[in-house]
Amino acid sequence: MNMNDYVYVRLNDHGRKIHRDNQHELSKFYPYTPPKEINGWARFQMWELMREFGRHVYNGCVMPFENTEIALTDPNARETDCEHK
Numbered sequence: 910m911n912m913n914d915y916v917y918v919r920l921n922d923h924g925r926k927i928h929r930d931n932q933h934e935l936s937k938f939y940p941y942t943p944p945k946e947i948n949g950w951a952r953f954q955m956w957e958l959m960r961e962f963g964r965h966v967y968n969g970c971v972m973p974f975e976n977t978e979i980a981l982t983d984p985n986a987r988e989t990d991c992e993h994k
Contacts, residue, residue: 910955910981911955912954912955912956913954913955913956914954914955914981915952915953915954915955915983916952916953916954916955916958916979916980916981917950917951917952917953917979917980917981917982917983917984918950918951918953918958918973918974918975918978918979918980919949919950919951919974919975919976919978920944920946920951920973920974920975921972921973921974921975923971923972923973924962924972924973924974925943927961927962927965927973928943928944928961928962929941929943931961947985948984948985949975950980950983950984950985952983958979962974
């Protein structure tokens with residue numbers, strides 16, 4: 910895994926609020942754009958996820974992700990049928 914690799918999380922309302930609050934300073938110059946979610950999964954580069962949520966994730970915290978899950982591969986990618994011979 911590389912810090913530039915993409916990871917996928919299901920943000921909950923708390924996570925969306927953290928992201929919106931983090932982007933508040935930038936929103937003075939650019940309109941706020943929430944992370945794009947496909948089937949509930951948002952994609953971030955690993956370094957970006959750590960920057961956005963790192964200080965909010967600790968033992969006993971209110972998690973910003975559903976099920977505390979971070980997927981390393983795209984959960985929306987369709988599996989292809991393979992024949993094993």
